[in-house]
Amino acid sequence: MQMPQVRLQSQQAKISINTTDATVNIRQPKAEQTIRQPKAEITMHTTPSKLTIDQTQAWNDMDLKSVFKRTEDFANLGKKSNFEGIARRVQEGKEMMEIEKGGDPIVAQAKRIDERKLKDFALGWIPSNFAVKTDYQPSELAIKVKINRPEITNTPQKPQFDYIKGQVDTGIAQYQSLKVDFENLTFYGVNGFEINI
Secondary structure, eight states: OOOOEEEEEEEOOEEEEEEEOOEEEEEOOOOEEEEEOOOOEEEEEEEOOEEEEEOHHHHHHTTOOOHHHHHHHHHHHHHHHHHHHHHHHHHHHHHHHTGGGSSOHHHHHHHHHHHHTOOOOOOTTSOOTTOSEEEEEOOEEEEEEEOOOOEEEEEOOOOEEEEEOOEEEEEEEEOOEEEEEEESOEEEOGGGOEEEO
16 A cells, blocks of 8 residues: 655755945045245445555655645744744843843853754654554454245145945845645545546
8 A cells, every 4th residue: 555645845045145345445645845945145244444544744754744734834933933032032131131240141142142053963854663654444244144944835635535335236046946746645536536636
């Protein structure tokens, strides 16, 4: 006797998953920098030196005087000689008035007059020491320096991002199924009806 059998054959569903990874690209451009160095400013001011030489005294010592100096000397000499003559005449007159006191004033006065005629000889063409006067003022140099600082300009650059999203694709790789088979299954009906299923 064969027993009726029911055969079940099933298949599970399978899901397929495809994944695309996300990508990130980061690029950092270099910062822009400019540097400018202005030149230093230098100003120089020079006061010229000055040398003065005064030879007036040397020319006077060598009797090479100017007209104005010679006129002044003659005027002073005349004034001095005039005063000396007045003083001499006053003294001689006083000596003559007092002749009764003794002595020989006339002879004494004659000797003095004779002695005045003798003059000392000197080299007049040699100037005296330090007759030439010099004055020297050295030059002065003033230097001014203005330092200019460097001019620096920075322009930062923002980072650049490129982003590609990731993606997940799902699907059915295999559908589920159920297969049912019957074996040795007989249906008996009325009046001896019989059928195999």
